[in-house]
Amino acid sequence: MVRVIMLSPPGAGKGTHGKWLTSQTGAAHISAGDILRAEVARGSDVGREVAAYTARGDLVPDDLIFRILAPAVVAAARDTGGYVLDGFPRTMPQALRAAEFGHDVGLASNAVIYLTAPEEELVSRLLDRAERDGRDDDSLAVIRHRLAVFAKETAPLVDYYRSRGILLELSTDRPEEEVQADLRDWLESRGLLPVTTNHVAPADAEPNHAAGVATTSTLPRDDQPANLA
C-alpha cells in the first residue's frame, strides 16, 4: 500500500493529485492545510494558535504540526492501510522527525511525489483559486510569501528524499491526465499500485501519454523502499 508524501510548492497540484491518488489506492488523503483550516474555522484552541501563521503564509511551528498530524497518520494507516500526506513534512526538522516516527511505528513513507510548475503559473493558479474558494491566504502578497517559504524551508527536502531513492519529480505544467498516467506508471513500477494492463484513458487523451514527460525517477528500482525513512 502507498505511504506517500506529496511535496510541492503552493499551486502545483498536491491537493488535486493527492485526492486522485487516494481514489486510485484507497489510502487516506491527509491534508495538513485542510486540517489547520478546519481548526481555525472551529475556533478551537489549536485553531486560535495557528490562525496568525496561516493567514500570513508562515509555517506553523514544527512541534504543533507534528502533534496534530502524527495521530492522523497513524489512524489513517490503521483504517486504510496507507496514507497520502498532502503538505507534510515541509521543513527538514519535520522530515527528520517524521522519518524517525515512521520507522518506529512501521509506517515509513515509500514514495515522495514532487510536483513542479513555473512560478508565474503557480501564482496564476492560486489567484484563480482565490476567486473560486476565497481562501484568505491566496492574496498576491501572501502567495509570494508562501512561495518564498517553500524555497527556503521545503525545497531542501527534495534532495533529502531524492537521496533516499523514493522521489518522483513531475511537471504539472501539462494536462492532469498526463501527470496521472506518469504517476500511475511509476507507482506500478515500484509495486505500489497493481499493474493495470488496460489504462482507462480519457477520450481526448493522446495515445502516447509519455511524450514530453519530465520525470526523474532518481534511483534504480531495486532500491528497497523497506530501508527508507
Ligand code: ADP
Ligand atoms: P499551500 O500549499 O497551497 O500553501 P496548504 O493548504 O498546504 O497550502 O497549507 C496552508 C497553510 O497551512 C500554510 O501556508 C502553513 O501556514 C500551514 N501549514 C500547512 N502544512 C504545514 C506544515 N507541514 N508545517 C507548518 N505549517 C503548515
